Amino acid sequence: MHLYLSSSDQLNSSYSTDEGHTIYRVKTPLKVIHLTSTIERAIPNIQQNSVGPETFGFLAEVGFHDITPSRIRYRGQESSVNDFFGKKLDWTGFGSYHVFTGPDGKEYYWKLGTTAEVLFLNDDSKTPVAHFHHKHYGIFRKKRPASLEIFPAGEHMMDLILVTFIYIEKLRVDLQLIVNRGPY
Numbered sequence: 001m002h003l004y005l006s007s008s009d010q011l012n013s014s015y016s017t018d019e020g021h022t023i024y025r026v027k028t029p030l031k032v033i034h035l036t037s038t039i040e041r042a043i044p045n046i047q048q049n050s051v052g053p054e055t056f057g058f059l060a061e062v063g064f065h066d067i068t069p070s071r072i073r074y075r076g077q078e079s080s081v082n083d084f085f086g087k088k089l090d091w092t093g094f095g096s097y098h099v100f101t102g103p104d105g106k107e108y109y110w111k112l113g114t115t116a117e118v119l120f121l122n123d124d125s126k127t128p129v130a131h132f133h134h135k136h137y138g139i140f141r142k143k144r145p146a147s148l149e150i151f152p153a154g155e156h157m158m159d160l161i162l163v164t165f166i167y168i169e170k171l172r173v174d175l176q177l178i179v180n181r182g183p184y
Helices: 152-181
Strands: 002-005 013-016 022-027 036-043 055-063 071-074 077-080 086-088 096-101 107-112 117-121 128-133 147-150
Touching: 022 152, 036 152, 055 152, 071 152, 096 152, 107 152, 117 152, 128 152, 147 152
Parallel strands: none
Antiparallel strands: 002 013, 002 147, 013 022, 022 036, 036 055, 055 071, 071 077, 086 096, 096 107, 107 117, 117 128, 128 147
16 A cells, blocks of 8 residues: 655655545644654544545654654653664664564564665564655656555554654654765
8 A cells, every 4th residue: 555645745744545535644843853743643434425524633743852762652652762663773874773563563673774764574574564655756767756655564553654654754864964964
């Protein structure tokens, strides 16, 4: 399943299906410090013959901090990202692995690269679970919007995938800024 973004800003977008149904909304008001992303999920309409705008409810919140560890509030629990993820960092900062446990008790890890974020099952199979595709403007490649592709192995935990993706994407953007800025 592809979730298409309404903008090129992953932290301020609606995430919609191929059919155009918005499943998630992410809002991150611009602040100088302590950004907070609020993630909302569409509430299914139980009236079968009703047509109208989607209703959204709170799903999660990711609080980004510079000095203290960032925090994730999800399913009524709040934890620091240090507790939520186990982290192994390579020497460049990219190629980082952020490991978390899914609702099925299995471990998953986000591989953070310079141009892509991919979620894998953390076992010998290394099964891909989700992949973020950046927007293509149609200059060197076929034009397409940004999307978060969730493979069948991850469809049972779409909410958790999006919540962890929001944290990972902010981390990737911050690392990219450091690399682009250079040491001075």
